[in-house]
Amino acid sequence: MTNPFSYTPELDNQIAPAVSRVLNQDVRSAQRITRGEYNHVYKVVTNKQSVIARVFRMDGWPEVEKPSWLEAKLSELNIPHAKLLYHSRGDEFFPYGFMITEYLEGQSGWEAIDSGKIDFSKFHEKLSHILARVHGIKADKYGSLTDKDEQRSSFVDWKLHKLEKSWKKSQSVTSYDTALFQEVKEKTITVLREMESKFTPVLMHGDASPDNCVIGDSGEVILVDWDSAQASIWVNDYSYIMYWGSHMSSLGLRTERAEKIFQSSGEITKNTDFSEGELKRIIQALHILQAVDLLPYYYFEQKNMEAYENTKLRLGELVK
Structure with missing residues (x-):
């Protein structure tokens, strides 16, 4: 098993440029969510929308193809969910990749x-x-x-x-x-x-x-x-x-x-x-x-x- 990608304060500074780069939007704030989360999760506010950025702690979990599989199945049946906006299993900042989904108000x-x-x-x-x-x-x-x-x-x-x-x-x-x-x-x-x-x-x-x-x-x-x-x-x-x-x-x-x-x-x-x-x-x-x-x-x-x-x-x- 590969070593987990552990949290460090440096991650707080890396999430904004990563989201800005892949969405091509200006990031105004990034707030870490710590309650009950396994991966490293942030609420990110850009000049166009609010999103959730999830940095993966482990290699292969969740499975590489799972986010896209779920997005296709849930969308096909019109089941309400936070839509997948971006998904990668490799990144210059994050060794196991990250994903971005819509932020749902409530x-x-x-x-x-x-x-x-x-x-x-x-x-x-x-x-x-x-x-x-x-x-x-x-x-x-x-x-x-x-x-x-x-x-x-x-x-x-x-x-x-x-x-x-x-x-x-x-x-x-x-x-x-x-x-x-x-x-x-x-x-x-x-x-x-x-x-x-x-x-x-x-x-x-x-x-x-x-x-x-x-x-x-x-x-x-x-x-x-x-x-x-x-x-x-x-x-x-x-x-x-x-x-x-x-x-x-x-x-x-x-x-x-x-x-x-x-x-x-x-x-x-x-x-x-x-x-x-x-x-x-x-x-x-x-x-x-x-x-x-x-x-x-x-x-x-x-x-x-x-x-x-x-x-x-x-x-x-x-x-x-």
């Missing part, structure tokens, strides 16, 4: 919920409406949207491949033993294998939390930040949303918030493929896999020991 989902602009349940009702359209975009296989080496014909095989990679990396820093790994496999793969015949690969946003939504003046919910998009089962998007429901502790217990999301999401309640019990078993299995995925992410990439320890505790609770 509050983030969490800000809108917290301020009372939109009700928690109503927000997820609207989000589900958008996700149902996203999930209408079919894929050939599971995994990467554009990298064939990271695609699998079976959803379970793809998840098992990811589980083993994450677990191998996690074991170098955790005290977990082989018995726990086998328990994780048993509780997840068995459930998913049982229902795999009903699974179909579709486009998944991959991180459709309220943080990655913009609420416009009309109340429309628009998904942004598609870096984690991949081909998965449609339920996987909801498992992510429910896992991250812990952000809004003022709205009740985590289980209560998850149930509100579940019951507010029309794509869930109106589906005819799975019973409510089956969906909750799938989501539980996906939550276990997500916790395993997050352990090396928090430890190695974010170096966030508090989040790492909390995730270990949550994994223990999930596999009980």
Whole structure:
């Protein structure tokens, strides 16, 4: 794996000339956005428009062809999104390249919920409406949207491949033993294998939390930040949303918030493929896999020991 392109204050001075050069516009300001961002992200105001510039931290992530693939698919179905204006995987300033998209005016989902602009349940009702359209975009296989080496014909095989990679990396820093790994496999793969015949690969946003939504003046919910998009089962998007429901502790217990999301999401309640019990078993299995995925992410990439320890505790609770 290549070394990440880490942030330095010099980056703040490089973003304006880079945007000015590729858009051929005068840059008036560039403000770094730090909340919850994996790549280096800036809001840039030019003499003609406001844009988001995203400098990539890693080589090959997001996948080289993914931004263009997503732009074509979302535009084809007229799904609201921040349109792609520029994309490069190599630049004189940024070794792994950068991309520029439209800047969408409005509050983030969490800000809108917290301020009372939109009700928690109503927000997820609207989000589900958008996700149902996203999930209408079919894929050939599971995994990467554009990298064939990271695609699998079976959803379970793809998840098992990811589980083993994450677990191998996690074991170098955790005290977990082989018995726990086998328990994780048993509780997840068995459930998913049982229902795999009903699974179909579709486009998944991959991180459709309220943080990655913009609420416009009309109340429309628009998904942004598609870096984690991949081909998965449609339920996987909801498992992510429910896992991250812990952000809004003022709205009740985590289980209560998850149930509100579940019951507010029309794509869930109106589906005819799975019973409510089956969906909750799938989501539980996906939550276990997500916790395993997050352990090396928090430890190695974010170096966030508090989040790492909390995730270990949550994994223990999930596999009980």
